[in-house]
Amino acid sequence: MTVVTLIPLYLIIIMAFKPGNVIFHGNYLLPSLKLFLGNFKVVFESAPFFTYLVNTVIVVSGILILQLVLIIPAAYAFARMKFKGSGILFILYVIQIMLPLEALIVPNYMIIRKFGLIDTRISMILPFIASGYGTFLLRQVFKQIPQELEDAAIIDGCNHLKFLWYILIPLARPTIVAFSIVSIVTHWQDYLWPLIATNSPEVRTLTIGLGMFVQQESGADWGVLMAATLFISAPILVLFLALQRTFIRSFMTSGMKG
Amino acid sequence: MKKKYRSPRFKPYLFLLPSLIFLMIFTYFPIAYSFFYSFFNYSMYTRKPIFCGLGNYVKMIHDPIFWQVVYNNVLYGAFTIFPTMFLALILAILIDEVKSLKGFYQIGIFYPTVIPMTAAAMVWMFMYDPSLGIINQFLGLLHLPQPGWLGDSKTSLLSLIIMAIWKNLGYYMLLYLAGLQLLPKELYEVADIEGAGWFRKHYYITFPLISPTTLFIFIVSLIQSFKAFTQVYLMTQGGPGYSSSVLIFYIYENAFRYWDIGMASALTSVMILSLLFLVLLIFGVFGKKVTYSLV
Structure with missing residues (x-):
């Protein structure tokens, strides 16, 4: 098999x-x-694959960084603070897990167009950053950290931000790493949204580049197409092989339910 | 202690605000937008949207292509979800029991999840090539019929299904493998003492106890089956005819080929509602029946 x-x-x-x-x-x-x-040689001479690579790295890391900046505080609020409406607000985040953004391309296209962001790198980043899935995953971990630790930290003069930064984030590291890897792998694959949000090669990503390359080189020989295919998969494959254990563990715990 | 200038009651909302803003702009506003414009005649060619009541929905249910696309989506879902789950569980059990080369098996089965769908589509297009492709060459050696795969309306959807199984198998296998680690080892020891065979052991112990993982994978793969765009776009363009088109591809065509935003919004609304309905249905039917781990 x-x-x-x-x-x-x-x-x-x-x-x-x-x-x-x-x-x-x-x-x-x-x-x-x-x-x-x-x-x-044919691949690099006929399409700007290095530009695509740079764009992909910018988009994928942009998504990840902004995701972490947004979801860590959100997960913290849901896990360790009591406030009115927390139940309903949390449901809003959970419903988003079930609705892939692919389903909402039409309205999102109209929104990005209204903002005048069509054909920019940022347009490929913004729709993905408020990850309900990430919020859910981190909330589970933050909840497991004992209350005594928080009490002790507060007595020692920690405020929420310090407690989050110096205690919770280091303790939740494995889950943050797992989420990051799943996010990188997922967004390295993005196709539909970048396809409609952009139209010039200067900002487009590897996956779109490969798709255009195939149309442009139709009838080209398979060797060239496979070289391009290898080029767009290689970075993520190398990362996977280098960090096998972390990858496997990350995807294994990605379904963790609490 | 210094008095804080801001009431701590606002704090949780401050922590939530950034993500909530983006959640609203890119998830909830779009949902409302789709429902709203699904009642309008709104084309990018006509400048102003005109209210048309249920017009788009009436048009939709009289549109044979819509039903074909829904039917394809159901077939695609059913034949990717269940075979993949079954195979993934069997493989997870086998890999869990195997002593050596565990890492090799895991990597070999899991790597398709990691590589981009675009890349996968490329190599499968080659493998499905009717004359040069490895699949038909192999079938030829065995003197079996050689189908036209992507180019034949009878097999185009099947081709996409086979590739989807290969692509997702490894991820679900890992999820099952994680689930297996949580099962109590004593049960298997007892079963061994009682002389239960491999098949009975897994049929009576593993299958029921692993059901929380199965439920989770069911939901994940259901959502996956609604997202199948890349492969359709690159490998078949929904064709031949509409034989391999699915809902998401039809939405794309309506919006970005015919620029019919009203119809695309109506289709989007149908997709959102059916997805949420199915997820809730699965939770409702199986959520309670799921056997939770003994610990």
Whole structure:
């Protein structure tokens, strides 16, 4: 089974390094003996893939940073403060978990257009930053931290912000890391929203770039297409292989229910 | 102690405010917007929206394409959710029991979740190629019929389903693996002493006890099945005909090809309501029946 699931990755890698005219000669399942880089040369010469990479990194890290800035205080309020309306407000965050933003592209497009933000990098970031899922996940962790710790901290002169910064965030680190990894993986894949929110290559991301590349190079050889495919997946794959354990643990706990 | 200049009663709201603003702008205002404009004749070509009551909904239920798209979405959902969940659970049990190479199996099955859907679509388009693709070459070796996959209206949706199973399997497997770690080991020891076989053991112990995880995966994969856009857009454009189009793709077409915002809003409203309805239904029906872990 594992061998079957690995076939697509294997094909991407071996085909990316083979010249187009020999791919279908003989048995294409065998890797070529020489490392052929010509496909990558074609890829970079015909589309601005490095710009796409830079944009993707900006968008993905922008989303993550703003998400953390917004959801950590929200999760803190829900976990450790008593206030009127907390129940109803929390339901608003939970409902958002069930409604993927993909469902709301039409109204969101009209909103971004009203703000005059069409075709900007920020337009690809803003709709995702108030993550109900992240708020929910962090609230669970913040709740588990014993009240005595908070009392002790307050006696020592901590206010809410200090308590959050010096005690809760370090204690919740594994969950914050897990959320960050899931967020990076998710938004590296974003396609539909960037597709409609942007239209010029200067701001577009890798996934959109690959989609346009295919249309532009229709009939191009598979070696070139696989080289582009490998290029857009490589950063996230390398990160995954480098941090295997963290990745696996993050996705395992991503479904944690409390 | 210095007197605070701001009443602490405001504090929680201050903590919530930033995220709440964005939640309102990009989730709740859009929902209201969709419901509102679903009652209007609103095209980007006509400048002003004109109220048309249920006009868009009437048009929708008389639109055969809409029903085809809904039917496809149901098929796509049913045939991605249940097979993937079943396979994921079996694989999780096997990987949990295996002694060596655990990491290799986990990575090999999980990596499709990590790579972008765009990349996955690309390589599967190659694998589905009717003459050169690895799938038909393999079927040819076995002298089996070689379908047209993405290019044939009978198999285009099936092709997307098979790829979706491959893409999500690893994630659900990991969720199941996490769930398995919480099950009490003593039950299995007792079952071993009583001489229960592998199949009976998992049928009577694992399946019922893992049901909270199953419920969670059910909900996650249901939401996933409504999000299937990238692969449809890149691999089939909903075709041939409308044979592989799904609701989200139809919304996209109405809004950004025909610029019919009224109809797209009506479709969006239908999607929001059916999604919330299904999630609540699943919680209502299974939420109580779920066997919670003994600990």
